[in-house]
Each structure stands twice: as structure tokens, then as C-alpha cells.
Amino acid sequence: MTHAEALQQELARAARALGAPEGVAPVLERPRDPAFGDWATNLAMTLAKPLGRPPRAIAEALIAAMDAAAVGVAHAEIAGPGFINFRLDPGFQARGLLALLAHPEQWGRHNVGQGARVCVEFVSANPTGPLHVGHGRQAALGDAISTLLEWTGWQVDREFYYNDAGTQIHNLALSTQARLRERAGQPLAIPEGGYHGAYIREIADRYAEAHPDDAHGDDLEAVRRFAVAALRHEQDLDLQAFGVRFDTYYLESSLYADGRVARTVEALVASGHTYEEDGALFLRTTAFGDDKDRVMRKSAAKGGDYTYFVPDVAYHVTKWERGYRRAVNVQGADHHSTTTRVRAGLQALGLGIPEGYPDYVLHQMVTVMKGGEEVKISKRAGSYVTVRDLIDEVGRDAVRYFYLMRKGDSHLVFDVDLARSQSDENPVYYIQMAHARMCGIFRVGEVDPATVTGEGVDFARLAEPAEQELVRMLLDFPPLVRAAAQHLEPHRVAAWLLETARAAHTWYHRHHVLGEPEAITRARLVLARATQLGLAAGLRILGLSAPERM
RNA sequence: GCGCGUGUAGCUCAGUUGGAUAGAGCGUCGGCCUCCGGAGCCGAAGGUCGCAGGUUCGAGUCCUGCCACGCGCGCCA
Numbered sequence: 001m002t003h004a005e006a007l008q009q010e011l012a013r014a015a016r017a018l019g020a021p022e023g024v025a026p027v028l029e030r031p032r033d034p035a036f037g038d039w040a041t042n043l044a045m046t047l048a049k050p051l052g053r054p055p056r057a058i059a060e061a062l063i064a065a066m067d068a069a070a071v072g073v074a075h076a077e078i079a080g081p082g083f084i085n086f087r088l089d090p091g092f093q094a095r096g097l098l099a100l101l102a103h104p105e106q107w108g109r110h111n112v113g114q115g116a117r118v119c120v121e122f123v124s125a126n127p128t129g130p131l132h133v134g135h136g137r138q139a140a141l142g143d144a145i146s147t148l149l150e151w152t153g154w155q156v157d158r159e160f161y162y163n164d165a166g167t168q169i170h171n172l173a174l175s176t177q178a179r180l181r182e183r184a185g186q187p188l189a190i191p192e193g194g195y196h197g198a199y200i201r202e203i204a205d206r207y208a209e210a211h212p213d214d215a216h217g218d219d220l221e222a223v224r225r226f227a228v229a230a231l232r233h234e235q236d237l238d239l240q241a242f243g244v245r246f247d248t249y250y251l252e253s254s255l256y257a258d259g260r261v262a263r264t265v266e267a268l269v270a271s272g273h274t275y276e277e278d279g280a281l282f283l284r285t286t287a288f289g290d291d292k293d294r295v296m297r298k299s300a301a302k303g304g305d306y307t308y309f310v311p312d313v314a315y316h317v318t319k320w321e322r323g324y325r326r327a328v329n330v331q332g333a334d335h336h337s338t339t340t341r342v343r344a345g346l347q348a349l350g351l352g353i354p355e356g357y358p359d360y361v362l363h364q365m366v367t368v369m370k371g372g373e374e375v376k377i378s379k380r381a382g383s384y385v386t387v388r389d390l391i392d393e394v395g396r397d398a399v400r401y402f403y404l405m406r407k408g409d410s411h412l413v414f415d416v417d418l419a420r421s422q423s424d425e426n427p428v429y430y431i432q433m434a435h436a437r438m439c440g441i442f443r444v445g446e447v448d449p450a451t452v453t454g455e456g457v458d459f460a461r462l463a464e465p466a467e468q469e470l471v472r473m474l475l476d477f478p479p480l481v482r483a484a485a486q487h488l489e490p491h492r493v494a495a496w497l498l499e500t501a502r503a504a505h506t507w508y509h510r511h512h513v514l515g516e517p518e519a520i521t522r523a524r525l526v527l528a529r530a531t532q533l534g535l536a537a538g539l540r541i542l543g544l545s546a547p548e549r550m
Numbered sequence: 551g552c553g554c555g556u557g558u559a560g561c562u563c564a565g566u567u568g569g570a571u572a573g574a575g576c577g578u579c580g581g582c583c584u585c586c587g588g589a590g591c592c593g594a595a596g597g598u599c600g601c602a603g604g605u606u607c608g609a610g611u612c613c614u615g616c617c618a619c620g621c622g623c624g625c626c627a
Contacts, residue, residue: 029566042569080570081607168627280625298625308627336554337622406563409555411620427575433589444586495564509591
């Protein structure tokens with residue numbers, strides 16, 4: 001039990017002694033101004049109504065009823081309308097770091113998921129081009145969210161869904177074919193909705209080399225397979241450069257091949273939620289909250305194909321059948337409309353899948369600034385900045401951090417020139433520097449950090465304000481990880497890292513670890529070690545490296 | 551027009567599920583290197599939290615209505 005939980009328990013006990021109703025859950029928070037103390041509670045104000053007494057009087061009674069010493073409270077005072085501010089005994093609070101030193105691999109871990117399996121799907125790009133900066137945001141977000149879930153007790157599988165069937169892929173094949181024929185001296189005829197990027201020409205070149213007997217690309221199916229394979233390989237390289245690994249690659253084409261799409265359609269028809277109109281088959285998605293009903297199978301005049309969301313529903317059925325009782329999909333907000341459709345399809349099937357399945361994390365668009373102006377991202381026009389461009393220019397860690405430092409649902413402006421030119425002043429370097437500095441102390445002091453356990457150390461020596469602040473930040477980490485995972489919001493970890501790094505730099509600058517009286521050096525070595533471990537933990541969640549020197 | 555999202559310092563963004571005097575980074579201005587790494591530290595200036603109402607002890611946060619911007623609204627994905 002942490003000291004905060006002990007304090008909460010003691011507050012709850014005192015509240016019941018005053019006649020408060022069962023089940024009061026005192027809320028502790030860090031006061032905005034550290035001068036107010038280490039913890040504050042608004043308990044007295046929330047009890048004002050049920051107890052029918054003024055908040056300040058209740059606060060007084062609460063303080064009197066508490067066994068302050070037992071929970072390390074050195075001082076308690078009433079402030080403002082009825083806040084109670086607690087100042088903790090310095091050593092009592094700092095001893096909370098013992099758990100970090102003893103089991104660093106457990107620090108920040110929780111078991112809310114209780115080992116349940118969850119499928120996190122992200123990136124899921126069409127294999128029609130390299131990964132662009134929008135996919136990069138998804139890769140960073142999805143990977144960090146997966147890690148957060150792992151840290152909080154979920155068994156996570158990272159999954160990439162390849163839309164390797166349908167119109168876009170057909171256009172890809174036709175575009176490649178057009179380039180092949182251009183090579184052979186015919187006029188270029190890229191189809192409507194086709195792809196104009198230079199990489200298509202490269203693929204055509206390679207195809208011609210590998211298939212000397214089909215230099216015109218007459219075998220469209222072979223061209224399609226070749227182009228898809230080539231682009232999947234490109235995307236794999238992009239992801240590798242970014243340090244993102246997937247457990248499963250699920251192919252949309254396999255859903256057709258194994259009959260799942262057909263079976264899903266049959267099941268939906270059997271459910272009675274479909275109807276035919278103008279030769280097309282509709283799903284009555286309006287019965288499940290959609291604006292209008294959606295076409296499942298196009299009319300014969302339009303080709304008679306299934307629309308994209310049918311395999312999407314079949315795909316999500318497999319997630320359920322594969323045992324994922326929870327699924328998280330990370331998508332761009334431009335795909336927002338699919339969420340209702342997929343959920344509607346799953347509900348219509350009546351398989352007992354919960355209404356909110358799957359969870360969606362939608363992120364807003366990324367715009368790229370280069371040379372002072374916006375780069376229009378268009379695969380078809382062939383103008384965009386790839387994830388690999390960014391990584392090459394500013395480094396993997398910086399790219400990841402920039403993607404993750406902002407909330408997913410706010411629009412992201414990625415100024416490439418700025419990111420590159422300011423790389424010296426990047427927040428990620430600031431954070432990594434704090435970590436490296438802690439490592440530097442051990443290097444210079446010739447102390448093996450692994451031997452710093454806190455045993456026999458007088459924690460009351462960590463009494464300087466800068467030290468208390470740093471201790472508070474470090475102790476905030478475990479609950480912060482839980483909250484970030486619960487809300488699927490990695491940016492909270494990014495913000496914590498920056499604040500904690502600042503606290504570490506301030507402390508480092510004001511107080512020396514080495515060369516002080518032995519009792520102080522020993523206590524400060526503990527804090528340095530805890531800071532190093534704590535920062536490393538946060539960096540790890542975001543997929544950033546924690547260098548020992550820079 | 552409808553749905554979703556956003557609107558907070560010059561710029562880019564946080565804001566601990568409704569708490570105290572709204573914060574950070576960058577930029578600007580002014581200080582600090584015999585020091586465990588100055589890739590750092592300390593300080594200052596800078597705000598009508600888009601606008602108007604409402605809910606209550608208390609609102610950047612919740613509700614309603616407007617305004618602006620982004621995305622979506624296809625038998626495209």
C-alpha cells in the first residue's frame with residue numbers, strides 16, 4: 001500500500017467516525033502550489049451537505065479524528081473554503097521510493113486487465129504506398145497504447161490489417177501495369193483514381209526484371225501480387241525503422257478466400273436486418289444508430305461487389321472468435337464513419353458482442369509543414385512525406401516523442417524544418433539528458449547503481465524542497481500509468497517525463513550528490529538511482545531509448 | 551444542413567474526470583560556467599480560457615445556444 005492509499009484509508013476512517021455515510025472515497029490530489037503541502041483533500045466540502053455542517057468545521061473535526069502520525073502526516077491545516085492540506089514527514093514520503101529500488105521492473109505496473117487478451121489494431125494501411133506521416137502518428141500511438149495496456153495487466157496482441165483487396169488494390173495493379181506499358185513505349189494511361197507516385201515506376205522496373213516474359217504486364221493478377229508484395233515489404237521496412245513490431249498481419253484477401261465474407265453476408269441476411277433496393281443489398285444500420293442505411297453489396301450495374309465494410313465486419317467477428325473480449329482500434333478521424341457501421345454489423349449478427357465493441361481511438365489529422373508551407377498529402381498525386389523521411393531527418397526517438405506529446409484528438413502540425421533545426425532543443429533530448437546525468441553521477445562516483453538499494457539509508461536527509469519535489473514526481477508515476485492506460489492516452493506519460501526531467505535537472509543543479517557528508521551522499525544516491533529508473537520506465541512506455549550518456 | 555473533433559500566452563500545446571492565484575515548451579528580455587556534462591539552471595514580461603447564458607459553495611472542465619476552423623456525410627477505402 002502506498003502512503004497515499006494509507007492516507008486515504010485513514011481519512012475514510014475519520015469520516016465514518018464523524019457519521020459520514022458508508023462508502024465515502026476521499027480524493028487526494030497534489031495541490032497546484034507546492035507551498036500548500038504534499039497532498040490536499042476536498043473531503044470536508046463534499047461532506048458538508050450529507051453532514052449538514054459547514055465545511056471548515058468538518059475539516060477541523062476530521063483532523064482531530066485522524067491518527068496523523070500513523071500515516072506520516074507532519075502537519076495538517078485548513079485552507080480556503082475547506083481544503084485540508086497535508087505536509088508529510090519528509091522521510092516518510094521518500095521511503096516510498098524503496099519499492100522502486102527493490103523491484104524496478106514492477107514499478108508502474110498494475111493488474112487491472114488481469115491477464116485478459118486484447119487486440120490492438122493500428123496502422124492498417126492499404127499496401128498502395130509507403131507509410132506517410134499520418135500512419136506515423138498511428139504507429140506511435142498504437143504502439144504506446146499497447147505498451148500501456150501491457151503494463152496494466154492486459155495480454156496484448158498488436159495487429160495490422162492489410163486491405164489487400166478491393167478497388168484501391170485494383171487501381172494499384174492498373175497503375176503498375178500502365179507504367180509497364182509506358183516502359184514498353186506505349187503512352188502512359190494511369191486510370192482514374194490510380195497512383196502517380198515515383199515508387200510505382202520503380203515497382204514496374206523490378207517487375208519487368210523479374211518477369212521478362214511479361215514486360216507489358218498483361219498478367220494483371222501477377223502484377224497485382226507483385227506490387228502488393230513490394231509495398232508490404234516497403235511498409236515493413238518503415239515500421240522496422242520506427243521500431244514497431246506486430247504480432248499479427250491479417251489479410252483482408254484471406255476473408256474472401258476462406259469464405260468468411262460470404263458467410264457474414266448470409267448471417268446478416270438471416271438476421272432479418274437487410275433488404276434489397278435498386279438491385280443492391282442494404283444493411284439496416286439505422287436500427288443501430290447510423291444516419292442512413294448502408295450498402296453491403298453493390299448492384300450488378302455497379303459491379304456487384306461487396307462494399308469495404310462487409311469484410312470489415314467479418315474481420316471483427318474473427319477478433320471476437322479469436323478470443324479477444326476487448327479490441328482497440330486506432331484510426332484516423334477521417335475514418336470516423338466506419339465505427340458506427342462496423343458496430344452496427346456486429347450487433348445485427350446477434351453474436352452477443354457488446355455494443356461498444358470495438359473501442360476506437362480516433363486521432364486527428366497530421367499536416368506537414370515544409371519550407372514554410374503545407375505539404376499536401378496525396379498518395380495518388382505522389383506528394384507526401386514518409387515516416388522514414390522524418391526518422392532520417394530528426395531521429396526515431398524525436399519523431400516518436402513529437403507524435404506522442406499531444407493528445408490524439410487535437411490536430412497535429414508537424415513542421416519538418418522546425419523539428420530538424422531545433423533538434424538540439426528537443427524536449428526528448430532534455431528528458432534523455434536528465435537520465436544520462438543520473439547515470440553520469442554513478443560513473444564519476446564509481447558506484448555500481450545496482451548496489452543502491454536504500455537499505456539503511458536515512459530518507460529524512462532528502463529534505464530539500466527540490467528533493468521533495470522530485471520525490472513527489474517519481475511517486476506520481478504508478479497512478480499516472482494506470483490513468484493513461486485507462487484513458488488510452490500516452491501523452492500523459494510524455495508530459496510526466498518532461499516535468500520529471502525538469503525536477504531532476506533542478507535538483508542536480510542545486511545539490512551535489514558526491515562529495516557530501518556520507519549520510520547525505522547515500523540518501524542522494526538513492527534519489528539519483530530512483531530518478532534514473534523512473535525516467536527509464538517512462539521512456540520505455542513511449543518506445544524511446546534511455547541513453548546512459550549523450 | 552447533419553454527425554464527430556478542436557478553440558487556453560506571440561507560436562505549439564497541457565490542464566490530475568468540478569477545486570485554491572490557469573501551466574509547460576519554443577520565442578522575447580535579464581542574470582548564472584574553478585562545479586557529479588551549460589544539450590543545463592534562475593528570473594521577468596506575456597491570458598476576456600472563441601462568444602453569450604445556465605447548473606452550484608466553486609466552471610478552462612458539466613448543460614444549452616451561437617461563431618470560427620478541421621474531418622466525415624459515395625453502390626470509395
